Amino acid sequence: MQAAMAINSLNRPHPSLIPTRSEVGRSDVDTAGKAGCGDCVLGKLCLPRIFTSLSQDSVRGHLNSLVRQNKALLKRKDVLFHQGHEFDSLYVVRTGAIKTVMLDENGTEHITGFHLPGDIVGLDGISTSRYATTAIALDSTSVCTLPFAALEKVASQVPDVQHHVFRIMAQEIQKDQHMMLTLGHRSAEQRLAGFLLRLSQHFQHRHLAADSFRLPMSRGEIGNFLGLAVETVCRILTRFQKIELLQTDGRSVSQLDIAGLKALMSTPVREL
Amino acid sequence: MQAAMAINSLNRPHPSLIPTRSEVGRSDVDTAGKAGCGDCVLGKLCLPRIFTSLSQDSVRGHLNSLVRQNKALLKRKDVLFHQGHEFDSLYVVRTGAIKTVMLDENGTEHITGFHLPGDIVGLDGISTSRYATTAIALDSTSVCTLPFAALEKVASQVPDVQHHVFRIMAQEIQKDQHMMLTLGHRSAEQRLAGFLLRLSQHFQHRHLAADSFRLPMSRGEIGNFLGLAVETVCRILTRFQKIELLQTDGRSVSQLDIAGLKALMSTPVREL
DNA sequence: CCGCTAGACTGATTTACATCAAAACAAGGC
DNA sequence: GCCTTGTTTTGATGTAAATCAGTCTAGCGG
Incomplete structure (x- = not known):
């Protein structure tokens, strides 16, 4: 609990205000984060925020609502998504921290990454349309949801968005390769x-x-x-x-x- | 040389026919692989091939010519692209084999991957628009070039292509994460x-x-x-x-x- | 043909970590 | 408050794999 406080001394709801539930439902509209991307503490560091600074008004409105609608609040050990479950959304960590864990054939757990505010989680699900890892909150954590189908649609309409998504994914590739290097050498x-x-x-x-x-x-x-x-x-x-x-x-x-x-x-x- | 023969016993030009040059120029039109994607030995296993099976004729023609134009032939130790050089294309390995090598801050070489026929090389360059690795042929190797700018353009016109590129990149992410797991555990x-x-x-x-x-x-x-x-x-x-x-x-x-x-x-x- | 180099393999030795074991501490439940 | 359970830390011991030090072979250039 105090662990959460120090990670980011941001203007975040006090822990006691955070509702307790063990998994984030897709249907229930979360009212905790009503503010649009414009007010987000992440500012320019967030992916969707970059979208909203795009020129075309139609797209901006579309995306803003897309992102705003559900901001999930997780408490420590809550699961954001499960390995093997159907992939539908990416998530941007807003506050707190998340770990992604892969369970291998032998039942051993391997942590594939830690994700701090501004990081994107869920990319591993795109290729097979099932999440390849389980994402677990390490602290009280809030995330923004990016339904991937909608994201793809916008990306195909706005080249800048498409380009940006490509870059995000390529960044992940670079990061992972760097990690390979670390672990091997x-x-x-x-x-x-x-x-x-x-x-x-x-x-x-x-x-x-x-x-x-x-x-x-x-x-x-x-x-x-x-x-x-x-x-x-x-x-x-x-x-x-x-x-x-x-x-x-x-x-x-x-x-x-x-x-x-x-x-x-x-x-x-x-x-x- | 004999090493090359066994890797894939495909209908490939005899080694002696392969022209010798140390790096593949972008300007010179390579006539070695005149056949379109339709005739490629890789068949369905190739990324561009999937594009050409798409419905829209305009796009099909566009992409087919895009891919066909240059098929580079590399001999052992030839460099396909250099770490740090400007990124402009992805490559599909058609025959032979390629390794991608990363030179770290201390000047140590780390091999980040081996790429066999059907594999895509160059994805690591997308995020920074510079290649993060150097790609070196392990054998006599032929590749198809996919200029990324053109690929992006087509992707933004045809949602299926965009989706497919996303998947290709996500696959790479999964592969790398699996490798991390291997190296760490x-x-x-x-x-x-x-x-x-x-x-x-x-x-x-x-x-x-x-x-x-x-x-x-x-x-x-x-x-x-x-x-x-x-x-x-x-x-x-x-x-x-x-x-x-x-x-x-x-x-x-x-x-x-x-x-x-x-x-x-x-x-x-x-x-x- | 012969030396030369690069790659493949083997053995002896060292070492960086894992494993095992146990204590000290912190946090949450009752 | 105490008890339980998980986390952090330290020490002793074991071991997998690196390092060091060669030999052997296959290509290659002269």
Whole structure:
């Protein structure tokens, strides 16, 4: 609960106001986020927001209503969508944080990504029209829904939108390839350093402190995501504290030495 | 050279006929592949081919000419596109094989993918409009060029095409995420088993032998791709031979025990 | 034909992590 | 308040895979 507060100190409804339900229904109109995209704290950082700044009025109105209609509120551990369920929408994280988890053939859970405000979730569902992962809220989280069929329709009418969607998807490809590289070729220390730097960058990009923030996920989740044992994550974190690369207190990180971490990233690369 | 022959025993020009040049020029019209998509050996397995089966004649003609115009021929080690260079086209591998290599900040090479006939290369360039990788032919290889600007234009006119491009990109996302999972959570043996199975599947999908084929890449390249040392790849390969999971002779693999490899994949998963 | 290089393979040694085990702490329920 | 349950941390031990150090073979250029 306090975890949620620090992630983004945005003008968000107090936790106590958040309705409790375990899954977001598609039918019920959520009134929590009545404001249009224009008022959103994400500002320019959001995908739909870029749509609304487009020239053609018809499209703008269309999209604005498309996006506005349902803003879902999730509490910790709520599921946004399930692996294997029919794909119909993309979601933009507005506040909070979400993890996407893939259950493999053997029943093991693998975290494929953490998604912070401004990130888009659900892209993995487009190819098979079923979600390839389960999306779970790590904190109290609000998302905007982008029904994909409608998005496709608008995209086919407005080339700029189409182009933008292509770019969004290509960005995801690049991100995943970078992650492949990390997992295949970097040491535990470097993975963790890179992970922290990426988080830091994310916050900075949103005009939040880059050297001091709260981790929305547990050590175990970090380990799972980075292909490391929990113990390794802990040990490296304490090692980083000893070298003064950062300070931790539970899930909050402070005094992040960004330059130091970057140095760590560049020096000793595994030569395969 | 003989390596090229076995990869796909398709009706392809003899290696000696392949012109030698180190990079494919954009301006020179390549006459090597005059036939339209209709005659292509890839048949239904190719992306553009699906376009040409669309209903609208105007679009069909447009796309057919778009794709037909240049079919590039590459010889081993030729570069199709360079990391950092301006992105303008996607490529479909027609015959042969291509690897995509990413050079990281420290100057280390990381192979992000191997691409066999029917695969699409260049998607990583869309987001930044610069290629994120360098694509290098592993064998004598022919590709079809899909200028992206033109593709976008057609996509915005024909919803089916747009949808199809979305799916292609989403497929790449899924593939990469699966690879992340492999690199983060599976043992060396399992990585190699999975790698071989994927190759096998690819060949089977193209109506070629699933249990006997030629590897277009070296052990070193396999290791780099899978995040393993060359020595490990060799050792596991000989181990597999001892357990009768396969036979190798240089780059050719035979008597692949698909069921056995699959069993190996499912049993002992690392619990992180 | 012969040296030369690149790739494939094998063995010995080291090491970075995982695993196992257990304590300390925090948070929520009753 | 105490008890339960999950998370974080630390230490000891084991091991998979990297590294180091070669040999062997196949192509290739002279």
